[in-house]
Amino acid sequence: MSKDKHQKTLDSLPPVAGNGLLDRRALLGQGILMAGAAVAGVGASATGAAAEPLKDDPWSTTMGGPTPLRQQPSKFEKHVVRVLSNLKHEPRNSHARTPHHLINGSITPSALHFTINHSGIPDIDPAKHRLVIHGMVRQPKIFSLEDLDRYPMVTRTAFIECGGNSAPMFSSEPMQVTAQALHGLVSNSEWTGVMLSTLLDEVGVDPKASWFLAEGGDSCALHRSVPIKKGWDDAMIALYQNGERVRPGTGYPMRLLLPGYQGNMNVKFLRRIKLIDQPAMSFYEAKTYSQVLPGERLWKFHFLQEVKSFITHPSFGHSLKGPGYYDISGVAYSGTGRIARVMVSADGGKSWAEAALQGPTNPQAFTRFRAPWRWDGKPAILQSRAWDEAGNVQPLRAEIIANRGQSSQPVTNPNVFINQHYNSITSWGIDGKGEIKHVYA
Amino acid sequence: MSTRKLLVALGATLALSASTAVAQSPGLGKNITEADIKAWDIAVLPDGSNLPPGSGTVAQGAAIYKQQCALCHGEGGVKPAPGYAPMVGLQKWDRMDAPKTITYYEFATTIFDQVRRGMPYMSPRTLNDDQVYAVTAYLLAINKLIGEGDVMDAKSLPKVKMPNAGKFIIRFPDRI
Numbered sequence: 001m002s003k004d005k006h007q008k009t010l011d012s013l014p015p016v017a018g019n020g021l022l023d024r025r026a027l028l029g030q031g032i033l034m035a036g037a038a039v040a041g042v043g044a045s046a047t048g049a050a051a052e053p054l055k056d057d058p059w060s061t062t063m064g065g066p067t068p069l070r071q072q073p074s075k076f077e078k079h080v081v082r083v084l085s086n087l088k089h090e091p092r093n094s095h096a097r098t099p100h101h102l103i104n105g106s107i108t109p110s111a112l113h114f115t116i117n118h119s120g121i122p123d124i125d126p127a128k129h130r131l132v133i134h135g136m137v138r139q140p141k142i143f144s145l146e147d148l149d150r151y152p153m154v155t156r157t158a159f160i161e162c163g164g165n166s167a168p169m170f171s172s173e174p175m176q177v178t179a180q181a182l183h184g185l186v187s188n189s190e191w192t193g194v195m196l197s198t199l200l201d202e203v204g205v206d207p208k209a210s211w212f213l214a215e216g217g218d219s220c221a222l223h224r225s226v227p228i229k230k231g232w233d234d235a236m237i238a239l240y241q242n243g244e245r246v247r248p249g250t251g252y253p254m255r256l257l258l259p260g261y262q263g264n265m266n267v268k269f270l271r272r273i274k275l276i277d278q279p280a281m282s283f284y285e286a287k288t289y290s291q292v293l294p295g296e297r298l299w300k301f302h303f304l305q306e307v308k309s310f311i312t313h314p315s316f317g318h319s320l321k322g323p324g325y326y327d328i329s330g331v332a333y334s335g336t337g338r339i340a341r342v343m344v345s346a347d348g349g350k351s352w353a354e355a356a357l358q359g360p361t362n363p364q365a366f367t368r369f370r371a372p373w374r375w376d377g378k379p380a381i382l383q384s385r386a387w388d389e390a391g392n393v394q395p396l397r398a399e400i401i402a403n404r405g406q407s408s409q410p411v412t413n414p415n416v417f418i419n420q421h422y423n424s425i426t427s428w429g430i431d432g433k434g435e436i437k438h439v440y441a
Numbered sequence: 442m443s444t445r446k447l448l449v450a451l452g453a454t455l456a457l458s459a460s461t462a463v464a465q466s467p468g469l470g471k472n473i474t475e476a477d478i479k480a481w482d483i484a485v486l487p488d489g490s491n492l493p494p495g496s497g498t499v500a501q502g503a504a505i506y507k508q509q510c511a512l513c514h515g516e517g518g519v520k521p522a523p524g525y526a527p528m529v530g531l532q533k534w535d536r537m538d539a540p541k542t543i544t545y546y547e548f549a550t551t552i553f554d555q556v557r558r559g560m561p562y563m564s565p566r567t568l569n570d571d572q573v574y575a576v577t578a579y580l581l582a583i584n585k586l587i588g589e590g591d592v593m594d595a596k597s598l599p600k601v602k603m604p605n606a607g608k609f610i611i612r613f614p615d616r617i
Contacts, residue, residue, distance in 0.1 A: 091562050092524065119562070133470070134478050141470030150467050170537060198466050210617075213484055220559040221566075223484055227617045272481050281487050281548050283555040287541050290609060292534045300547075300609040303616055405537050419537040 013372075017353035019346035019380045021328075022372040024356040082112055083180060085415045093118045095415065096249070097184025100312045104329065106358065106366040107157070108187035110242045115249035116162055116185065119220035122269055126245075126253040129217065131237065135274035138204025145253050148239060151194040156236075157365040159333045161186035161305045162263040163289045166422040173410035174427075174438040178317040181414040182426065182438070183310050188333070188366035191257050192240035196231050196273075209275035213282070214256045217271040224265045225279035226258060230303075234259050237270065259364035260335025261303045264289060291419060294405040307334035307394050308423040309342055309369065309386035320434030323377035328355075329370045334388035337363045341387040344371040348381035348427065348441040349396075355384065363389075375430075381441045382428045397440060400424040483558050483566075487548040489599030496594035497575025499582040505572050506579050509561045518543070518583050529583050532604060543584045547609055549601040553577045553593075574598070 016023045073080065080102045086094035098114045108114075115121075126145045134140035165185035168175045175182070205228070212231055215223035226235070236257040238246055246252050251268030258265050264284050279285065279301070291299040309332035314320060328346075332339045338361045343352040355369035369384065386394045400422065407418045429439035475482070485491050507516070515521035518528030526540040534545065546552060557573045559565050568576070578593040586601055587593070593601075611617065 119559070119565075132473060132478055132481065134473070134475060134482070140473050140475060140478060142473045143470050147467075147469035150469060152465065199470070202466055202468060202470050215481075215484065219565050220562075221483065223558070229616070272478075274482070274484065276486060276490075278486055278488060278490075280484050280554070281546075281551050282484070283551060283559070286546050286548065286551040291612075292537050292539055292541075294535065296533065296535045298534060298605065298609045299612045301617065302612040304613055407538050408536055409538075 013374075015374070017345065017347070017351040019378070020374040020376055021344060021346045021351075021353035022374060024354055024371060026372045027356045027370055080112070082114070083184065089120070094120070095185065097180050098187045100179045100183060100310075100331070101315050101317050102180075104313065104368070106188055106331065106368045107242065108189060108366075110189065110244065110247055110250070113187040113189060113241070113247070113250055114160075114162065114185045116263070117218070117249060117268075118222055119218050121248050122218045123248075124217060124253060124269060129253050129269075129271065131254065131271055131273070133199055133203045133273045133275075135212070135276055136206035136209035137275050138206070141199075141203050143199070145239070148194050148237060148254070151198060153192055153239070154195055154236065155190060155192040156259070157188065157190045157362045158257060158259040159186055159188040159305075159364060159366055160257075160263045160266055161333075163302065163305070163420040164417040165263075166308075167417045167419060168411065168414045169422040169424065169426070170404070170406050170418040171411040172406045172408070174440050175412060175414060176316065176438055177414055179310060179312050179315045179426070180317075185263070186305075186333070188331070189241045190243070191236060191238040192243075193236045193238035193254070193257065196235035196237060196256075197233075199237070199273075200231060203275075205275055208277055211276050211279050213272075213274050213276055213280045214265070214267040214270060215272040215274075216251075216267050216269040218269050222264075222267060222284065223272075223280065223282045224267055224284055225276070225282060226256075226261075226265060227303075228275070230258055230261065258303075260305055262289060262305060265303065289420060291404070291421065293403070302421050305333075305335040306421065306423045307336065307339075307386050307388045307392045308332070309339075309384040309394060310426040311344075311382050311384050311428060314382070314430070314436060315428050316436050316438050318436055320375060320430060320436070322434065323375050326373045326375055327370055328373045328382060329368060330384050331366045332357075332369055332384070332386035333364070333366050334386070334390075334392060335364055336392055337389040339367040339369075339386055340389045342367075342369040343385045344369070345383045345385075346373060346375075346380045349383055349425075352385070375434075377432060377434075379432055380430045381439060382430065383425050383441065385425055395424050397424045397427075483554070485550045485554040485557075487550050487599065489550060489595060492550070492553070492595035492598060493570040494595065495570035495574055496592050497571050497573070497578050498592050499575075499578045499587070499589050501572075502575035502577070502579025502582075505568070505576050509568070510576065513562070518580065528580060534605075543580050544586065544604055547603055547606050549577070549581060549586070549598050549603055552580055553598060556580075 013022045082096035096115045131143045162185035238257040255268040311330035313329045332342045342355040344355045355371040358368040361367045427439045427441040429437045532544045574593045581587045
């Protein structure tokens with residue numbers, strides 16, 4: 001197809017929802033169409049664009065640089081970094097958020113995986129690190145990393161999300177910050193390790209054990225209680241992340257992986273598992289990750305990271321360069337299974353179009369969704385809403401606020417964790433100039 | 442998909458039952474006794490399990506608190522350093538931004554456990570068990586949860602009546 005014909009085809013696609021959302025089938029099996037459309041979308045005009053005559057650039061005429069042992073991103077990508085909450089390494093916790101608005105795809109690069117550490121990152125010698133499993137077991141046992149490397153391993157993809165991710169969304173006024181600041185405490189990796197069930201079998205669990213506690217080797221000895229069910233079901237001692245050893249900030253040399261459960265429970269620097277007959281009510285489960293609700297109601301054991309999605313492109317921090325075609329995309333995930341459907345709206349939820357899901361969709365893992373959009377240059381509000389295979393749906397903002405409440409005063413600092421477990425819709429308001437704001441709609 | 446289903450899908454037969462899994466695991470874990478785990482085995486449970494011997498008074502705790510805790514957590518548990526929640530104050534939780542003070546905890550054992558494992562922040566696990574009981578007693582006393590003359594030990598601590606005990610709703614009971 002010629003470029004003009006691409007544009008004509010694109011222009012002829014009827015919108016399937018308000019404000020120019022196109023049929024997702026425009027994205028399926030029509031690479032040629034979309035390649036042309038993407039080019040057309042960048043410039044204001046698809047016809048007669050004046051391109052400069054081509055010539056060789058300096059890097060094309062001399063030998064390039066040496067090959068490094070370990071690759072680093074291009075020097076032109078220096079802005080693609082995590083944002084930190086504790087730049088001076090003060091004696092408190094430290095958050096690093098994933099720049100969702102600057103990356104694409106479904107796997108989070110290990111260097112950009114979010115981390116929260118409560119007492120710094122311990123410098124652990126893997127040869128000396130030990131994992132002990134004891135308590136209500138037939139025989140307490142201790143494992144070295146070398147031991148675990150010989151066990152049968154499993155590879156799977158899983159997101160990890162801090163229970164406090166998206167906490168700024170509980171502010172009574174929308175915080176004007178990026179998707180990174182709002183939702184940067186969730187990331188998605190491929191994990192490889194030994195199933196906890198294999199090790200539980202080896203120590204022989206007392207049938208009366210109903211929970212286990214997992215504890216880290218960091219100086220705060222962070223510990224969390226986990227129902228034994230999860231231990232038998234899909235808990236993993238993760239040794240590798242995206243093919244390499246788990247990185248120090250992410251739990252080197254081993255961490256607990258509890259797919260779909262609160263990030264804080266996925267204990268890093270894991271050194272101890274104890275089988276017990278009651279939850280330990282550790283600091284983090286008794287205080288931090290319990291919720292205060294309106295009407296003096298209190299919640300505990302909110303383990304699940306429920307179904308959620310947010311648009312990363314375009315979003316706050318971007319601007320639209322004139323009317324035309326744009327690829328709306330974002331991530332969707334659920335602690336209760338695969339993503340089944342994502343709907344996208346460009347008119348603040350008045351009408352919706354089904355987004356294309358980039359498969360394969362894995363359980364408790366990111367699914368990238370895309371929706372083709374022809375922006376007419378008028379104000380628009382972009383939203384996404386996800387459903388999972390268990391039938392759970394991302395709640396509307398009005399629903400979650402009615403049940404959970406919101407801050408008494410507007411909050412402007414994304415590092416203030418007003419509450420946890422916000423999984424409602426994020427809205428990006430676009431004005432006639434293509435500027436993007438975070439709005440509630 | 443559960444891991445077991447995943448393994449089945451992969452054609453593996455691991456972990457399908459205790460007997461087959463043990464048979465196919467390399468069994469490299471070395472036996473260790475609970476006595477040898479003791480230094481790491483610090484978690485205290487709400488029923489008082491694993492509380493160590495020893496005891497501490499409110500007065501002893503006040504002195505330790507002043508020296509070791511007040512810099513961050515504030516003299517008397519009020520007016521802490523920026524970013525820290527006060528230790529005393531509100532006892533009503535009806536909005537999400539109400540600070541979770543000492544009275545918020547469902548079980549007094551959590552306070553002992555957290556002080557012992559993580560405090561003081563820069564030199565954790567340097568207080569002895571008597572000192573941890575004492576600091577715990579002080580924190581409970583300034584919140585009027587125990588009397589000024591009460592002594593905290595393995596027997597008395599789990600019996601302290603916390604105002605929020607039994608008030609928490611389990612969010613997802615089917616997950617437990």
